[in-house]
Structures are given as C-alpha cells and as structure tokens.
Amino acid sequence: MTLSFCPGMVRAIMLGLLTLALTGCGEPDDPPAAEAAPAVTEQTVAIPDTAQSDAAYYDELRARWLELERAAQAEPEHAPAAPFQQIVEEPQPIASAPAAAATPAIGIIIDDVGHSLIRGRRLIALPAPVALAILPHTQSAQRLASEAGAAGKTVMLHQPMESGAALPIGQGGLYAEMNRAELETTLQANLNSFIPIQGLNNHMGSRLTSNREAMDWVMQVLGARGLFFIDSRTSPDTQAAFAAEAQGVRHLSRDVFLDNERTAVAIDAAFQRALELARKQGTALVIGHPYPETLDYLERRLAGLEQVEGVLVVSVEELLARKYRR
Ligand SMILES: [Zn+2]
Structure with a gap:
C-alpha cells in the first residue's frame, strides 16, 4: 500500500497540530483529525471561488476555537466592576x-x-x-x-x-x-x-x-x-x-x-x-x-x-x- 496525502488529509493533519498548539495538551473528546477530511475535501471541490474554497476548513477552525472559548468561561473573568457608565460617557459614533x-x-x-x-x-x-x-x-x-x-x-x-x-x-x-x-x-x-x-x-x-x-x-x-x-x-x-x-x-x-x-x-x-x-x-x-x-x-x-x-x-x-x- 502506498502512503499518499490528499489536500484534505494534509489540512486535517495541520488542523490537528493547530488544535494541539492551541490547547497545549489536546482535548480527549476531539474527533480524530482524519474524520474531518472527507467533508473538507467535498467542500473544496464544490466551491469554485478560491476565497471560499477553504470555507469548511476555516469553519472547523472557528468551531474548535469556540469550544476553547466556551470552556474558558468556567473561569470567571475579572472585568472592572462598573465599566458600563464609563463606556456610555465616552463620545461614541x-x-x-x-x-x-x-x-x-x-x-x-x-x-x-x-x-x-x-x-x-x-x-x-x-x-x-x-x-x-x-x-x-x-x-x-x-x-x-x-x-x-x-x-x-x-x-x-x-x-x-x-x-x-x-x-x-x-x-x-x-x-x-x-x-x-x-x-x-x-x-x-x-x-x-x-x-x-x-x-x-x-x-x-x-x-x-x-x-x-x-x-x-x-x-x-x-x-x-x-x-x-x-x-x-x-x-x-x-x-x-x-x-x-x-x-x-x-x-x-x-x-x-x-x-x-x-x-x-x-x-x-x-x-x-x-x-x-x-x-x-x-x-x-x-x-x-x-x-x-x-x-x-x-x-x-x-x-x-x-x-x-x-x-x-x-x-x-x-x-x-x-x-x-x-
Ligand atoms: Zn460564527
């Protein structure tokens, strides 16, 4: 069997590496990166516009990022106590x-x-x-x-x-x-x-x-x-x-x-x-x-x-x- 990489697989591997870099230790619940490959490939083939050809790939990056954002909210943010007035009082467009x-x-x-x-x-x-x-x-x-x-x-x-x-x-x-x-x-x-x-x-x-x-x-x-x-x-x-x-x-x-x-x-x-x-x-x-x-x-x-x-x-x-x- 010959080992070869289609663009979807390369992307999936890159995505996996990026996720690891973002989380520091990876997330055990993440689906294996290879599972994402068919959908990414399908989108890439279906979309003629190069600006959109990576849509599914970037959607997936965003979904991963949002999962991290959501998880981070378990720790409360220490925002200033009363910033509301301060914001309202600033000159606003x-x-x-x-x-x-x-x-x-x-x-x-x-x-x-x-x-x-x-x-x-x-x-x-x-x-x-x-x-x-x-x-x-x-x-x-x-x-x-x-x-x-x-x-x-x-x-x-x-x-x-x-x-x-x-x-x-x-x-x-x-x-x-x-x-x-x-x-x-x-x-x-x-x-x-x-x-x-x-x-x-x-x-x-x-x-x-x-x-x-x-x-x-x-x-x-x-x-x-x-x-x-x-x-x-x-x-x-x-x-x-x-x-x-x-x-x-x-x-x-x-x-x-x-x-x-x-x-x-x-x-x-x-x-x-x-x-x-x-x-x-x-x-x-x-x-x-x-x-x-x-x-x-x-x-x-x-x-x-x-x-x-x-x-x-x-x-x-x-x-x-x-x-x-x-
Ligand atoms: Zn969105």
Whole structure:
C-alpha cells in the first residue's frame, strides 16, 4: 500500500497540530483529525471561488476555537466592576450617522461574540461603528448587547445554523431536520434572549442556508420583526439572499472574511482587499472574529482610516441604506 496525502488529509493533519498548539495538551473528546477530511475535501471541490474554497476548513477552525472559548468561561473573568457608565460617557459614533454617499465605505461585523466580556468590550470601544454579532445563550450576551446598544453600536443575533461538515454549532442551533414550528420556536427564543437586536447573520450554516424552505421560514420571522439579514456566505449554494429578497427582508452578503488566517500580515491583506473592493464597487462588507490578533489589528487600524485610505467605516444600517437607496 502506498502512503499518499490528499489536500484534505494534509489540512486535517495541520488542523490537528493547530488544535494541539492551541490547547497545549489536546482535548480527549476531539474527533480524530482524519474524520474531518472527507467533508473538507467535498467542500473544496464544490466551491469554485478560491476565497471560499477553504470555507469548511476555516469553519472547523472557528468551531474548535469556540469550544476553547466556551470552556474558558468556567473561569470567571475579572472585568472592572462598573465599566458600563464609563463606556456610555465616552463620545461614541452614531450607528446611523449619515455618510457622504460618494465616499467608498466598508462595514465590519465581528461574529462569535458572547463568550468573553473583555473582548466584547474591546469591540465596543473601537473608534468606528463595528457591529457585534452575538451568539445566543452565551455568558455575556445580554451584558454586551446592552453596552453595545448604549454605545450606539449595531447588535445582531449570530444565529447558529447546521453545518454540512457536522461541526458543533452551539446552543440555539437551527437544523434541517426541524419542522417549521420547531425552527420558529428556537429562532424566536434566540431573538428573545437578549436586547437590542437589529439584525441577524448565520453562524456556520453551510447545510441549512442551502435549504430554501428553512431559509423562507427564517426570513418570515425576520420580516415580521423588521430585522435585517446578513448572509455570512459559508456555502456557495446559499439560498438565504433569495429567501430574504422574496420576503422583503433587507439583506447584504459578506464580501471578505478578515481573519481566516490569524496573523497580522494575513489580516492586513484581507483588509486591503476589502478597501479595494469598496473603492471599486462603492461598498464592501467584512466579517471578522474576536481573536486577539483581529482586535489588535482593528484597534491600530481604524482610527483615522478615512484620512489615510479615503474609505469610511460605516454601520451595517448605513450599508443597507446605500443599497436600498439605489
Ligand atoms: Zn460564527
């Protein structure tokens, strides 16, 4: 028997090594890395766009990272006792501030928020209207939503949806096996689990977003509540935008993932891509994650961006306004 490695296996091995590096000692409950290989290979073959070809691989990295984040919350965070007033009193950008329509603009959403209060507060303190997409039923969901809302930042429900690679998606997940009543009950409970919520985007979801009927059910709930929808585009077969359009739900789709590669160099390259897209097409929508590397980068980069790059950072609502004003 000849020993050979397909790209999926190489990735799976790299993933295993990365997980070991992150945990220090590995996690006994982790599935063997090789089990992930077929799904990754299937996704890689199915997706023609190189920017998306690694979607399943990066989804898996995120799922592993979130498991570590969740586990870390067993130890309480020692946040300052009363930072709420302090944050409210700082001068804050207004989410709906009008922006000159001629100036190229990017919107930034940070996903997977809710496990860490400290990182969530770093996002709220960013000198730009960056949106927080908060996972339901996470330890700091309500506190961060309140503080972000008070600071004029956009708050979204980051709705877990079934992944084609069978990755863990966390509490409050929507699955293709659910009937309409089950899906609606779960979604409504998530939407009622913290306030404020202005819109929703999908966490994972490469399987569920490809299911038009399920997406129609989701969009009917959003339409009734007057919420917007952002398609994270974790699958090239996503039906979400079509369903949103059919239900009259205002929607946008992600253009660039900021931090698929968690290095300052790769994050900067992705950010530059977003700026170029915005200059070319007027707007671009960026999605990132509350990784330390991403927070460090945004804290350095966002102040004075318009002067340096000629591109504004605007709220998601402003991006939607520009789209629907046309
Ligand atoms: Zn997510």
